[in-house]
Amino acid sequence: xxxxxxxxxxxxxxxxxxAWFLLRSGLKPSRAQYPxxxxxxxxxxxxxxxxxxxxxxxxxxxxxxxxxxAALLVVAAxxxxxxxxxxxxxxxxxxxxxxxxxxxxxxxxxxxxxxxIYAVTGTDGADDGFERLLGLMSENGLKFYNSSRVTGLGxxxxxxxxxxxxxIKVNSQWDQRGGTNTDLVRRIIxxxxxxxxxxxxxxxxxxxxxxxxxxQGRGGSLDWASNNARDHGQSIVDVVxxxxxxxxxxxxxxxxxxxxxxxxxxxxxxxxxxxxSTRVASTSSISAYPKFTTExxxxxxxxxxxxxxxxxxxxxxxxxxxxxxxxxxxxIYGVTGAVKHYMGVTSDKLTSGLGYSAHGSVxxxxxxxxxxxxxxxxxNVLDAVYVNARPEAGPRTTYDDASEVDVIAASxxxxxxxxxxxxxxxxxxxxxxxxxxxxxxxxxxxxxxxxGAWLRLSMEELNAAGYGFTCDEERINVHVD
Numbered sequence: 001x002x003x004x005x006x007x008x009x010x011x012x013x014x015x016x017x018x019a020w021f022l023l024r025s026g027l028k029p030s031r032a033q034y035p036x037x038x039x040x041x042x043x044x045x046x047x048x049x050x051x052x053x054x055x056x057x058x059x060x061x062x063x064x065x066x067x068x069x070a071a072l073l074v075v076a077a078x079x080x081x082x083x084x085x086x087x088x089x090x091x092x093x094x095x096x097x098x099x100x101x102x103x104x105x106x107x108x109x110x111x112x113x114x115x116x117i118y119a120v121t122g123t124d125g126a127d128d129g130f131e132r133l134l135g136l137m138s139e140n141g142l143k144f145y146n147s148s149r150v151t152g153l154g155x156x157x158x159x160x161x162x163x164x165x166x167x168i169k170v171n172s173q174w175d176q177r178g179g180t181n182t183d184l185v186r187r188i189i190x191x192x193x194x195x196x197x198x199x200x201x202x203x204x205x206x207x208x209x210x211x212x213x214x215x216q217g218r219g220g221s222l223d224w225a226s227n228n229a230r231d232h233g234q235s236i237v238d239v240v241x242x243x244x245x246x247x248x249x250x251x252x253x254x255x256x257x258x259x260x261x262x263x264x265x266x267x268x269x270x271x272x273x274x275x276x277s278t279r280v281a282s283t284s285s286i287s288a289y290p291k292f293t294t295e296x297x298x299x300x301x302x303x304x305x306x307x308x309x310x311x312x313x314x315x316x317x318x319x320x321x322x323x324x325x326x327x328x329x330x331x332i333y334g335v336t337g338a339v340k341h342y343m344g345v346t347s348d349k350l351t352s353g354l355g356y357s358a359h360g361s362v363x364x365x366x367x368x369x370x371x372x373x374x375x376x377x378x379x380n381v382l383d384a385v386y387v388n389a390r391p392e393a394g395p396r397t398t399y400d401d402a403s404e405v406d407v408i409a410a411s412x413x414x415x416x417x418x419x420x421x422x423x424x425x426x427x428x429x430x431x432x433x434x435x436x437x438x439x440x441x442x443x444x445x446x447x448x449x450x451x452g453a454w455l456r457l458s459m460e461e462l463n464a465a466g467y468g469f470t471c472d473e474e475r476i477n478v479h480v481d
Contacts, residue, residue: 102405102428107478115413115470116140116477117420122406125385126183126230129408130191133381136481137410144191151196159320159378162197165204165298165306166320169377170236171336171344172220172253173209175227177402178395180326181383182229184408186239188322188381193247203247204294205236207344208254215396219255220344228326228386232399250295258347262291265299265307266314274347275303276354280369283461285361286354287373288347302345303374323377323414327421328388328397333362334440334451335422336395338380338414339458342367345374363449365457371414372465380417382409389429391436403429415459415469416476419443422451423473443471 104119118136123129134144138153145154146161160166168188170180185205193199209220222236236251243249260273272292279286289302299307305316325341333340343359351358358366371377386402388394393401405425411417422443430438439445446452452471459469470476 104480106480109475109477111474114475114477115416117411117417118479119409120481123408125181130187132481133408133410136479140479145195147197154196162195162200164201164320165318166192168205169323170207171326172207172222173214174396175215175224176398177228177386178397179228180324181385182227182234182236182239184383202298203249204252205240206252208258210348211255211258222251222253248296254290259349266312274350283361283364283366283369285366285369286351286356287370288350289374320378321375323380326383328394329441330394331392337418339367339418342370346370363454365461368458368461372462380411380414382417382421384425389426391440413469419471
């Protein structure tokens, strides 16, 4: 008698839990991770297992409950249960899929000087993958933290000082898998604010989606509804807000200033906008870069550094840039990686209006010119957790178009990083899935206009400015964890 009462009570209680889960999570699946939803989901799981699945053989249930109302209850249970199972299986929460991991190997360069690439496998961006990456870098001579004290990840000559202003350059023009993994961005910010000397600086997550094209035809957004993360509802804005007010972390979408021509702070112009340079003959391009004030009042010139109003001068070394592209194919230029990602620094609207489209200059090495004339990233962190390896299908990448490979990689050499990733990740995934001709993403394809050709033209621009970057695989050390 008691057990029957318990079963009837759970029939009602479990159904209410299921209904609550559906109503609460249905409009925004990311809510499925809220604590109350996790508890409701557990009871709903038990209810579905006890009543919905057996309902496909509804006679036993009807026999126990009796009457026409039982038939209606069975139908209602089936509808609710099927809806729950569908939502439960597609809550917007991704899980790691080990079957898609690549077999990447460490390689020692045979020719010196050499560039270094650091790669971590088996990471979804939300776990400790970035911390592992920093450890791998440190083990091989590249410290993340600049500090007078020698620590596991820090020491003299490290990348990030405790009072630096750090721009994290992401891809915001596309939603779903076309944008930078927001879990990875969160882990990068966390690593910065965990500086062993106590972080006193500022972090700005930024991009220019060009106020055109993109997922909705209006350019970029740092607050997409569908994002590249385990929780599809977690946008860059959500990530940034999670660090406030304890830390000075903000987001700035340069789309809003991409059509505004300004002069530098030191020239007396305090307005946010883009500074436009003169034409460079080698790539027939002009460079434009953002100059803006953050919500905390910090005045930044992407080219010159942090503006010190009292001295009417810039602190170039105080500004650091971490370039975080998502690896994917491109319908025109073959591959989007660390170099092509700098299209989100310049203004295509302004440069096109002057007759020198920045986007059109990519194939002539224009992104190399842009880096050389403005600021080369202090570190490039390549998001290859999910990649689009379908030939010429990107840059737009839906959830269905992406392949999970669970890799993040880093280098101070953006050219070497792009070469290695295109060859050993994008091309490998394309060929493994037999998606067709992978020549458009082959870094050794140097036909005019192809990825391998414009990557080398970009390298030539950078090396002419004094950087020793490389496309020669014999001059690349690869460190894999």
